[in-house]
Amino acid sequence: MSVDVQERNRLSAAVVGESAPDYKRKFSLPQYYYTSPELYRKEMEFLRSKLWLMAAHESQIPKNGDFKLFEIDGESIILCRDLQGDVHAFYNVCRHRGSPVCVTNEGNAKAFSCPYHSWTFMLDGTLKRPRAMDASFDPKEWNLKAAHLGNLDGLLFVCLAKGEAPSFEEFAGRIRPFISQYGLTKAKPVYVQDDLIVTNWKLPLENYRENYHISSVHQDLGRVMGAAMDHSNGESHAERMSRLGRSLPMVYDEAESLYLQQAIQFAFGKDQVSATQDGSAASSLMPTITEWSKGWTYINFNPLSHINLQDDYAIMVFFTPVSETVTKTSMVFLVNEDAVEGKDLDVKKLIDLYVVTMAEDNVVLGRHQKGIESGAYEPAPLALEEDQIVLFHDWYFNRVHGVPTA
Incomplete structure (x- = not known):
């Protein structure tokens, strides 16, 4: 789609935000795009919900019980191998009151026990019945929340979409x-x-x-x-x-x-x-x-x-x-x-x-x-050898902001 500069800038202000300065294609981006907390939050919404992000190789957790953390934008994900050898990805958040259940970056464990109130989760995410809970409490309803996990020949990818994730096979195929x-x-x-x-x-x-x-x-x-x-x-x-x-x-x-x-x-x-x-x-x-x-x-x-x-x-x-x-x-x-x-x-x-x-x-x-x-x-023209940056900028405005660029 061909979009003239005036129309692109109008779309940019409407979608990115009225405070977003105009940007010229084949130029470096304005300062706003590298410093704005508000824009960063919008970008993270896209990255977390739409992309499969490389997190580790499964050989980094080779033994049953091994775990390591993957962290992005304040979110902590536990990558672990359970006692049957299966690999999982869980949000590092206790289902009781939200404290992290894993406080070391990597190691080996038989279970994850929250250091706050000792709620204990097995390596497959299931919750062991905690003490002092009402008789109607059902532990099966309070397992660790799973993050979307994809495995491509040992390369582990996570997607933080709240609902259904994009197809991993379409991503990896x-x-x-x-x-x-x-x-x-x-x-x-x-x-x-x-x-x-x-x-x-x-x-x-x-x-x-x-x-x-x-x-x-x-x-x-x-x-x-x-x-x-x-x-x-x-x-x-x-x-x-x-x-x-x-x-x-x-x-x-x-x-x-x-x-x-x-x-x-x-x-x-x-x-x-x-x-x-x-x-x-x-x-x-x-x-x-x-x-x-x-x-x-x-x-x-x-x-x-x-x-x-x-x-x-x-x-x-x-x-x-x-x-x-x-x-x-x-x-x-x-x-x-x-x-x-x-x-x-x-x-x-x-x-x-x-x-x-x-x-x-x-x-x-x-x-x-x-x-x-x-x-x-101030933004300046990109060199001919920086054509891949132009492609990245075009993708960024297309996918993150829905603004056509060329």
């Missing part, structure tokens, strides 16, 4: 063939990193979608990416992937889509087999990989949830809003469950490039938020 190539159900985590950044949630998403800053901010990543441009290594990547039976058509959503998904197979450069500082392997092949493809797969499940897959490891990258000006960034590195440190696994080598890159991004993003909050800030 087109991505599943890419994921299934790597055998993630037989993977294990070797490194997890969480960082809190003083920045609006949209800034890390914009940063993750563009390469314009790489030469300025990421010297190591720039060097590795520069080497990756040299494909003079005989057999083409497309030919190799076809020979290996792994070639898949690209997934590339436009702004009108619900999830803005992407799944793309890329080639490494000459002599590279993995995304490490020197391009060599850091671990044994992933469980279902039999031969080095000399390439990698980038997957964007939605703007907040991503995974990069190499033949020897995978890295989950996801962003969770905490408030209008605080965002949590998370990385989970996965390898073949049989890989052994010092034998066929070098964890430091495996994580070094991404850990350095994320640290550099975190510094830049904190400064970026501070600059945007200045009275001197």
